[in-house]
Amino acid sequence: MLAHWHIRLALLALFTLPSVLAAEEASDASDVPTYRSSVSEVRVTFFATDESNHPVAALTKSDFAVVDNERVVRNFRSFMHTDETALDVVALVDLSGSVAPRFRVSMSDVLQLVAREQSILDDNIAVLSFGGTSGGAVGGLHPAILCSSGCRDSDSMSRLLAVKSGGTTPLFDALIFGADFISHHRRAGVRPVLILFSDGDDTISMHSPPEALEAVLAAGALIYSVDMGTSGNRTSGSRFLRQVSEATGGRYFSLRDGAATVLNAVLEDLRASYVVTYDLPSHQVGSHSLRLLPTHNLNLTFHSRNTYYYEPSGH
Amino acid sequence: MKFTLLLTLALSGISVAWAAPLGIYQHGTVVRMRMGDCMIAHGGFMKAFGPPQAAVVEENCPEYTLVTDKVVFLIVGKSSNQLVPLAEVIDFRFHNKELAVRVDDARKESKFAIKEMTLRSEWEHIQRHIEDQLNDSPHRGVDTSLALRSRE
Numbered sequence A: 001m002l003a004h005w006h007i008r009l010a011l012l013a014l015f016t017l018p019s020v021l022a023a024e025e026a027s028d029a030s031d032v033p034t035y036r037s038s039v040s041e042v043r044v045t046f047f048a049t050d051e052s053n054h055p056v057a058a059l060t061k062s063d064f065a066v067v068d069n070e071r072v073v074r075n076f077r078s079f080m081h082t083d084e085t086a087l088d089v090v091a092l093v094d095l096s097g098s099v100a101p102r103f104r105v106s107m108s109d110v111l112q113l114v115a116r117e118q119s120i121l122d123d124n125i126a127v128l129s130f131g132g133t134s135g136g137a138v139g140g141l142h143p144a145i146l147c148s149s150g151c152r153d154s155d156s157m158s159r160l161l162a163v164k165s166g167g168t169t170p171l172f173d174a175l176i177f178g179a180d181f182i183s184h185h186r187r188a189g190v191r192p193v194l195i196l197f198s199d200g201d202d203t204i205s206m207h208s209p210p211e212a213l214e215a216v217l218a219a220g221a222l223i224y225s226v227d228m229g230t231s232g233n234r235t236s237g238s239r240f241l242r243q244v245s246e247a248t249g250g251r252y253f254s255l256r257d258g259a260a261t262v263l264n265a266v267l268e269d270l271r272a273s274y275v276v277t278y279d280l281p282s283h284q285v286g287s288h289s290l291r292l293l294p295t296h297n298l299n300l301t302f303h304s305r306n307t308y309y310y311e312p313s314g315h
Numbered sequence B: 001m002k003f004t005l006l007l008t009l010a011l012s013g014i015s016v017a018w019a020a021p022l023g024i025y026q027h028g029t030v031v032r033m034r035m036g037d038c039m040i041a042h043g044g045f046m047k048a049f050g051p052p053q054a055a056v057v058e059e060n061c062p063e064y065t066l067v068t069d070k071v072v073f074l075i076v077g078k079s080s081n082q083l084v085p086l087a088e089v090i091d092f093r094f095h096n097k098e099l100a101v102r103v104d105d106a107r108k109e110s111k112f113a114i115k116e117m118t119l120r121s122e123w124e125h126i127q128r129h130i131e132d133q134l135n136d137s138p139h140r141g142v143d144t145s146l147a148l149r150s151r152e
Helices: A097-115 A154-162 A171-184 A209-219 A236-248 A255-271 B002-022 B044-049 B120-136 B144-149
Strands: A002-004 A019-025 A037-049 A064-068 A071-073 A078-081 A086-094 A125-130 A144-148 A190-198 A222-227 A251-254 A274-279 A286-294 A301-303 A307-310 B026-037 B060-067 B071-076 B090-095 B098-103 B108-119
Touching (some): A064 A274, A086 A097, A097 A190, A097 A255, A171 A209, A190 A255, A222 A255
Parallel strands (some): A222 A251
Antiparallel strands (some): A037 A301, A064 A071, A125 A144, B071 B108, B090 B098
16 A cells, blocks of 8 residues: 655645545555545635734734635634744845935845844845845846845945945846746745835836735745835836735735834744635636635635645646 | 714614524525625716726725524625634624624624525535536636635
């Protein structure tokens, strides 16, 4: 008797993992009856905030329901605190001309993030940029790694201080670059977070917004966006920042909130995160929409990625 | 003006508080939820026939399938963020052609437009048909909301 576990990781999933289990498979002797069963489980990592936008530390499984492809799910297989205990932070900074007046403020925030030794290990923080100029050379179309694993050393600090703003805004390409960077540095038990400093406007990317979002979801990263725009939060750029943050289970901030607020939120959200698992409600192949909603306290807002991809075993 | 407002609020609060002990609430379970078109046309005639607006933002409203003993309701919120508590059982009552859902924690009611009503037996028959379709061809998407609407 041989038992096989076929686990299909969804293309978009890391936080949400539909898996397929095929068990009790007789592999020899054609006259031996073969019993097959398959169970699919969806796994969602999330946190909740209250009406004051603070994370809720004590949740129970009766506080929420999952809406998976329109179906309301209340029967969960398991509900527990997340096993992620550390952060891998990638700051992705827009240095393009459109944010030039605010770019010093954002770089100051980035330097504050890098300096928070008690919160993030030096190996767990990286700074990437797009647009702008660095040491006189135009950064332009290609996103750049300003520092990775060792951002606190003097050379890295000098590099961060030397950046200059200007040029075009390949935001969507930069998100894909950031997602790729995160995928290559992914470690178990560590939550990848992409803190995006931008006004949300793109001027020259080769890739589209959905492609950028898909890449970030596939990397399993949460986007915490810091809006560098000045025209209020009703612009298309601000809407994009909100959408990508919500879609990945992260949050949206204004540049006025400051680095400390953003990082504190990232840390508090991690501590208040839970994992819920449930049976796949529909074996419909493809993208499943996902939403967590309150069962009684409508002031609670649940933050999780808003889609996952289901592909059954053998496809 | 202020007095009238306070009086209205007080009366509505009393009516909600009395509704539960009087047993006028019916019970049901929300089994599906989707974002769909809003039923209420904001702006009415002027919006339809007036000059084009510079920036019209299409709003989606939550649509819930509420299953009760005998009837299945399709109810629609009036704005994108009007939520029904998704508890196992929710209390509701009819109020001026609308469906008022009791929100326990907020001690208030939230009113929803009724889009459709179907006998539960018929609804279950349709659901079984949809399930069969899904099981036959898991690779093809089935718009389950269409089946309900085709009954109109």
